[in-house]
Amino acid sequence: MVVLEEIEQVRAGFLKYTREAFLKLPCLENPRILDIGCGSGVPTIELAKLSGGEVTGIDIDQSCIDEFNRKLKEENLANRVEALKLSLYEMKFPDETFDVVWSEGVVGNIGFETSLKEWRRLLKHNGYLVIHYQVNRVADVLPRLPQLGYSLADTVLLPEDAWWTEFYEPIEEKMETLLHKYRDNADALKLLEQYKNERDMVKRNSSNFICAFYIMKKV
Template sequence: MSNLDLYRSEKDHIRENLNKYTIKAFKLLPEIENPRILDIGCGTGVPTVELAKISGGDVTGLDDNATSLNMLKTKIKARGLDKQVRVINDSIFTMDFPEESFDIIWAEGSVFVMGFENSIKNWRRFLKSDGFLVIHDDSKDKDKKLELIKKHGYRLIDEFELSHQVWWDEYYKPLKLLIKNFKDKHPDDQNLITELNIDQMEIDQSFSSVMASSLIIIIQKT
């Protein structure tokens, strides 16, 4: 395993600190036997794998980053989830499924790509009747987002916020320490250093001012 691959693996372990909030959101849904779930913008699949474990259903992870999807495929194989989880390399802009394909659509940090309103409007057709959409987004314009939910044929089931402090304590602070550790150990690995600098920039930008909390919204198609 390269230094870069090892770093990405360790970073994923830090991301798993936030799985408790994925579980919390899932438990706010009514029980669905063997649900079909679409995880849009799944990345390396930390929530994807967790959803497969807690739902017992079939999970489709979609992302356009082949490197991230290869990491997810490795996890799927290692955990024996081959029959439960499938991976699709496609863009949010071009993805297409038959209407009413999924009981649940999961979107952690991906609605910003098309925008909140366009996302909930365009994805609605993929949900079964009375299906659910779970969104993890920044908490800016919360009231406006809740109004858009009603406008586009959903009802609010529940919502909760992850504070600035939660993000710092459970993700960014340990990530910052991980970046420093890898920089100190491998200062001449240029591929690694490039990625470390990108991740450090994300931290710096997030905390250059008071970062807004993030918001998890659970809504149902009406």
């Protein structure tokens, strides 16, 4: 999938929630962090800056990884941040590698409960799993966190209309300009079409898109 700078700028507006969630973690010294489904690294780079640690981002999309690597060079972060083209279904990291496993916007693919089960082994003892996901998709799982080997350390609830007012609406405002600018770029037009469909979905059913960061401690 092509990466468009205008969308990246809008996405960056959400970093304030990534920051808020990260700051809920206890102070970790040079932590090892894994960001699953990192895209072009918008949250991953923020996590690297906030933590001062070693960060690995994985994503299946080569264009995202290429853009991520470009930013790492630009920001002089390539010595402690790596971008890997890898599917979340094929992670072979040894057990207990990471202090923090982070994921924004990809858990829908695998499911909340499955991600908790499969990613637990990657965490060090007392490590943290932080997932940004839809509130209505986790309600049945949260009461069973202890059975799944976690305790809920904290939650950052986004404003009810955050995805609409801070993401889809600003994109909508730019849409005509973007469609014109990228009129000869088939990949960009495909991506913009995808955003239009998502926007319609969010507009129709906004209560489904109330999201939160769930900060879960491995116990």
